[in-house]
Amino acid sequence: MAKRSEARPQATTEATDAAGPGILGIDIGGTGLKASVIDNNGKMLAEKVRVSTPHPSPPGVLVEAIAKLVTPLPPYDRIAIGFPGAVRDNTILTAPHLGEEVWHGVDLAALVTERLGKPTRVVNDAEMQGLAVIEGKGLEFILTLGTGCGTGIFHNGELAPHLELSTHPVHGDKTYDLYVGAEALKKVGKKRWNKRVQKVVAIVEALTHYDHLFIGGGNSRLVTFDLPSNITLVSNEAGIDGGARLWGANSGDRHQHSVTADKT
Numbered sequence: 001m002a003k004r005s006e007a008r009p010q011a012t013t014e015a016t017d018a019a020g021p022g023i024l025g026i027d028i029g030g031t032g033l034k035a036s037v038i039d040n041n042g043k044m045l046a047e048k049v050r051v052s053t054p055h056p057s058p059p060g061v062l063v064e065a066i067a068k069l070v071t072p073l074p075p076y077d078r079i080a081i082g083f084p085g086a087v088r089d090n091t092i093l094t095a096p097h098l099g100e101e102v103w104h105g106v107d108l109a110a111l112v113t114e115r116l117g118k119p120t121r122v123v124n125d126a127e128m129q130g131l132a133v134i135e136g137k138g139l140e141f142i143l144t145l146g147t148g149c150g151t152g153i154f155h156n157g158e159l160a161p162h163l164e165l166s167t168h169p170v171h172g173d174k175t176y177d178l179y180v181g182a183e184a185l186k187k188v189g190k191k192r193w194n195k196r197v198q199k200v201v202a203i204v205e206a207l208t209h210y211d212h213l214f215i216g217g218g219n220s221r222l223v224t225f226d227l228p229s230n231i232t233l234v235s236n237e238a239g240i241d242g243g244a245r246l247w248g249a250n251s252g253d254r255h256q257h258s259v260t261a262d263k264t
Helices: 059-069 108-116 125-133 176-180 182-208
Strands: 003-005 023-028 032-038 049-052 078-083 120-124 139-145 149-155 169-171 212-216 231-233 260-262
Touching: 023 059, 023 125, 032 059, 049 059, 059 108, 078 108, 078 125, 108 120, 120 125, 125 139, 125 149, 125 212, 139 182, 149 176, 149 182, 169 176, 169 182, 176 182, 182 212
Parallel strands: 023 078, 078 120, 139 212, 212 231
Antiparallel strands: 003 260, 023 032, 032 049, 139 149
8 A cells, every 4th residue: 555644734723922923824726715824833823714716717806815715814914825827926927727818927926915915925836835845955846736737846945946847748738737637537537547647756757856756735635556755745734834934934843744644
């Protein structure tokens, strides 16, 4: 049996420490929006809130959905967002699951700051997960399996320029999104999907020669093939908790996402 490394962080309603009210972490997905307030270690300070992602989802609609979603959460003084597409300097370059044309060139950080009144940073959603789980040594790669297929690369703890594999062809005319995304899983079933994921992992290894690969996203729980010691399955909760490291805060608790457990 393969081994799965996953543990969900425990939410708490304890007051924040003297470092400040906390960081609002937002995970934007193709199907759902999730948010919580975390401390400087990435520990949740409130129960996570979630709603379905609106479709269609132009920038104004999405920002209003975020504002409504986070209303019941405790105070925060910074915002960290993981977005499902290519992001550079807080600006959206691609948004394959939210309406490509209306998002190109949108400074999402500026829009959210204007609406919620707090400084905001935005990165790709896979990179946000990676920030929560990387060890900061060598070349680390995160592959996320959800609505689509996300990626992030880190070298000695530093985020590298984004590599948008999700829209790159991997098999015939199928992109990574189409090959191992949620629709592919529904179409071909769990067994064939796992074989496809194995192929993608082999390609990523040949492409990057990573020292460690993390596999996250909502569908990582369905991975059943045996994993070598340098591949770790991680909790999807990391999509919020990476906000601590995005803001340069202490992320010493990030390994709470990786505890070996038997896989069924």
